[in-house]
Amino acid sequence: MKKVSNNAGLVKRVINNPISGPYIALILLFIIASIASPKIFLTFANITNIFRQASIVGVVSIGMTVVLLVAGIDLSVTSVMAISACLFAHISQSYVADGHEGILLGQVVLVICIGVLIGLANGLIIVLRNVEPFIITLGTGQVLRGINYIYTKGSPGGTVTKFWKNFGSKSLGGVVPYAVILYILLMVVFIVLLHKTVFGRHIYAIGSNPEAARLSGIKVKANKIMAYVLCGFTASVAGIMLAARVRVGEPNGSTGYDMDAIAAVVIGGTAMAGGKGSIICTLAGVLIMAIMNNILNIIGADPYLQIVIKGLIILVAVLIQKKNK
């Protein structure tokens, strides 16, 4: 039985598609921002800046999306980012002193492995002991934050190689910031992972109905642990990106990224109960938050007011989602 599509049906289908909501909001926001500040907002430099700002949160949000899809949450990402940034900057210091200018791949891999291990630790505790992810990751986040302070003695330090300095500030062909390219690359990888692999099918199944997933033969525990591993992975990549941008390891530099990431994921339409959402949805959330930040800065809004507005956006987004259910 073939469904006959007419124009009205198409519009209805577009509106009913879960991706549409956040993207419609994004377009509206873009239009409003353009009207509010055409001379500053709507410039090439500014738009590029928005994307560059968005890319670090964006990378964290990718891993956060996977965790939220299995009805989990990871509040330790801030600390993972901080540790990754500081560790990387600190390690790089001696290499820079020796004249190295390149990517320092070995050291990058090392730092990322640590992020992965932290994610693994989170996952093992949460899944095997069956405890609340909120509390556990809050706890591990604190522990890591403390360790990082001890390690850095509370102050920024270290440096990065020329390669990373360029990465953090320059663009490919002068147009697309390298950070953005990395973000897009990671998005593509994860979109494939979530939509075209057995693992992805299992993640969505677990989020939708964990008991039915288990009884359908899915290894629920192993997959959930993997979700936390992936979150640790993206958090540490984001940490390296952060170090590249500010060119030091800043123990406090990653403050707020956990909330921003969660906000982006939720605004994008991924339910906190799991089973619904995607990387594309999260991208809309990330861009909405980035544009929001940007336009508020441009019009000179009180930075504290920005925090209030961000909170309001989250509330509104979640309530709208609930209503549409």
Next chain:
Amino acid sequence: MSEYALEMLGVSKSFSKVKALNNVNLRVKKGEIHALIGENGAGKSTLMKILSGVYKMDSGSIKVYGENVELRNPQESIDKGISIIYQELSLVPDLNAIENVMLGHEIHKCKIINKKEENKFAGKYLDYVSQGSLLDYHAPVRTMSVAYQQMIDIAKSLSYNSQIIIMDEPTDSLTRKEIDILFQIVRKLKEDGITVIYISHRLEELFELCDRVTILRDGEYIADKDISEIDKDWLISNMIGRDLKDTFPKRDRAFTKEAVLEVESLTTDRFKDVSFQLKKGEILGLTGLVGAGRSEVLRAIFGADKLESGKIKLFGEEVEINHPNKAVARGIGFALEDRKAQGLFLNQDICRNITISAHKKVAKKGFINAGKEKTLAQYYFNEMRIASPDIYKICKYLSGGNQQKVVLAKWLATDCKILFLDEPTRGIDVGAKYEIYVLMNKLVQSGVSIIMISSEMPEAIAMADRILVMHEGRITGELSYDEVNEEKIMKLASGEILK
């Protein structure tokens, strides 16, 4: 004054497109024990839910003691003196007998409960019902047997001054002795002028206990008669309304001597020493009362629950299955009792639900081949004749029968060789039931072996090649298709030994 305590006339109720009740009449005389019978899906539950204020009828009228009433919510029903005692008892497990009886009409002064008064008030009703057999009114009811919990429930109804008490399958979980005690209580209620509506599928009980009977079938009112005027055969033929042979397809027996599954001395805290074999191409029925341990046995073999001890041999090889993942990998499928909570991903489409366990057939090295996925889903979608425009409909919106078909399709898609079915036709309309029976026939013809748990005896008797009966965690007997009948099953299910 009317001789009727209750008259429900011309009651109709539809859910979306399904007409659950069509112009049904129920007339219950004062002080009588009135049986309400019908097959699963006949509409008894729906009718009682309307009477107890849970549902609103689309049309019809209700008269209680001659007075026209509107029962818009459960409280209004209780206020009119109607109460219902459900199969799944509605007591609060951690409260004691007194507290449960007083729930909803506690005796208090300024919100502080007067325990002494409550003990006196509730105690009166508890004494009446239990006749001293209930020892402790202050123990949490979770510590008591189903029979005692039922007594407390009845006492609660009486404490609300119910004049009409509905009992929904009250003897399902009771022993013979407990049933006798319950009947004594019901007769006492009748003596004291209380009207009882008694719903049960156990026809012998109706003849033992009830005065009159109303029969429903497929949402229609068929007849109401004095019990003294009829016999069991008349009841059955009016309940079913058609030749039994039209309800079930002819069984083409396909079993061999080869055992595909052998279990020995399986034990957990829910069942003990369970041993049996499943032959290739066989439909093995597993019956018993609620709580006998049937689902638990299959869950343990499937790896969904932990086995304390025992051996499992699959296709001749001893195996250890500690996770459903292993069972599925070895070719076992399990369509569990609660299809929504345990078998389906309601917010996902039919395609996903069908292919979720069959990754061997749709994926290579972990990457899904979308074309193969679609083809596989489409194939079983067609085979099972799932009623939906296409395979992209979200499963939440399918009817119960179609949801069950999706669950079955999921397992067929894995090419499993052994299939466990737990109440496969529960809550499904007659047409879909028949299709599932035909499917089971086809499956065993192609070499699949099935274990089917069923609480519907006609279904078990018609479909199974052999029936194992369980009672309180043990297998009490085995009956082959040519020697089985309802009476033998019921005896074994109640723990009796067959001679």
